[in-house]
């Protein structure tokens with residue numbers, strides 16, 4: 001572990017961000033992207049076959065069927081939008097459908113970012129380069145990409161492993177509690 005911290009500090013500088021990352025945790029506390037209604041619990045589903053390798057710590061949040069009842073998605077942390085895809089409405093069971101995933105990627109720190117997948121087609125009002133604030137409504141739930149009858153929002157926090165931002169690994173998300 002000590003070697004990992006030293007390597008991370010040498011690469012990205014001596015910040016609390018690099019130390020949290022060296023332990024495998026997000027450096028920021030996150031809200032939940034979906035706000036439960038009164039009396040509801042946020043339900044996570046962690047046995048997705050797609051949550052392996054660098055996606056290991058991604059979480060799925062079970063939602064009602066967005067084709068029947070779309071829910072608001074809130075920015076779980078403040079950051080800058082660096083990637084946005086929202087033109088798809090094709091979905092199905094299996095990795096062949098992954099290319100049809102709508103998602104938004106938000107840079108939070110020097111090397112930390114989060115990604116929310118399966119956002120509704122055309123539901124995002126911010127663009128690449130814009131700042132989103134924690135708790136701000138950023139999208140609606142949707143049905144696209146690799147998705148079975150268990151409708152969900154896929155949420156991942158990760159860190160870039162290199163300066164070129166081509167390699168990443170998911171982090172254990174530190175939640176600040178339900179809601180914001």
Ligand SMILES: [Zn+2]
Pocket residue numbers: 048050051058059060153154155
């Ligand atoms: Zn997922």
